[in-house]
Amino acid sequence: MTAPKMTASKMTDSMPPESPAHVPVLRDTVLRWLAPRSGGRYVDGTFGRGGHTKAILEAAPGARVLGLDKDPEAAPAAAALAAGEPRFRFLAGDFSELGSALDRVGWDLVDGILLDLGLSSPQLETPERGFSLRHDGPLDMRFDPGSGETAAELLDRLEEREIADLLFGMGERRSRAIAWRIVGRRPLRTTGDLRAAVIAAVGPRRGRIDPATRTFLAVRSAVNREPQVLAAALHEAPGRLRREGVLAVISYHSGEDRPVKHAFRRLAEEPRFELGTRRPIRPDEDESGANRRSRSACLRILRRIEDAPGEIVRPDGDGR
Structure with missing residues (x-):
């Protein structure tokens, strides 16, 4: 299957400019697969500094996005975006809490869910966070x-x-x-x-x-209990997709990619789901050269193609 075509519109004036330090990985490829549409509802389960969220909002002026992140340093960027963009809402928490987060905003099913499992540039470049190999800092590593x-x-x-x-x-x-x-x-x-x-x-x-x-x-x-958090999200997210909805996961090493691959393949054996591609999607040479942190990125796509037998699809609450 090939990715659907997507036409991007101009960024709205109310949207804060993208920080030059933060380059969302596989931005255009993610947009092609999510294919944001006016009226659609999307979840950015790893908001970070908002690169992917802003891209979704830019691509579809009528789309709404719910951002999640447990890192408190994501909150200022989220607040700045929400202040000028009523289509965006942010909740503190990780993507293992996806179901309860959707319930809180009154969304039953959504059109797309993105999980970017990598660290953001600010996390890596802030020695006090304890993630970086290049900068000495406290041995912390907590999200x-x-x-x-x-x-x-x-x-x-x-x-x-x-x-x-x-x-x-x-x-x-x-x-x-x-x-x-x-x-x-x-x-x-x-x-x-x-x-x-x-x-x-x-x-x-x-x-x-x-x-x-x-x-x-x-x-x-x-x-950060990353395997457990990812397993919970892979269990919850597919069932919160509406028909034709897409779950996109970007991983950066085999320990992340392996459970995603196996979960997607098991789900694709059901009539409700299909794989977007058999092999993972990786950055092209231009992106890898421009953004060295994208070099190990690996994108997998799962699409929901029909409802389960006997499943009742409830209309969403208005939410925000």
Whole structure:
């Protein structure tokens, strides 16, 4: 199946300009698949700084978008957009809470749902958040810095075997050596401490990929319960699509893409759903060259093509 054609309109004057630091990944491709229409309702489950949301609103002047994000630093960008754009509404929370969020705004079914599982540029470029390999900062890694245990607390708490299992699950083949170094250097308090422990175990960088990349991904995933959150969203989201509605998920590593692929393939065995493409969609050379963080992006599409037998499609409340 090929992506539907989509004609974009001019951005409305009320819409705040896109921050030059934030480039939404696969923007045009996502728009082609979502095909926003006037009167349609869409969910941006990872609002971030609003790049994809603004693109949807720009593409269809009569569309409405609900944005979700548990990162409190997304709230100012959301508030700025909502102040000048009545078609947009924002709720704090992650996309595992999709169903309750839709119920709160009075939307039963929607025309499109987007989940971009990557970190935003501000998250990566703010050392205090503890996500970056390049900038030393507190070993935090929480999407919501106000709740839950930090990466430092997690690594202090886990036994060596548990740390090794965590890293191995992200595909780190030298997980035991790294776990041994982490335990031997505890307490780790900064991202630099964690990276140094990995380097001590496996040696310095020998190629384009930093040797601590998989370790950071594994720890971040555990801190934020990313597999559980994604599983909950993949369970809830398909059933909230109206007929011809699209679920689009952008992942950035195999630990994210694998569950999306398997969930979509299982759903496509039902008569209600079909895969947009058999293979994931990746950025072209122009986008990869212009935005290095898009290089590992992987987009998968699921479309709802009919209602379930006996399913009663309720009219949506007016919402906002």
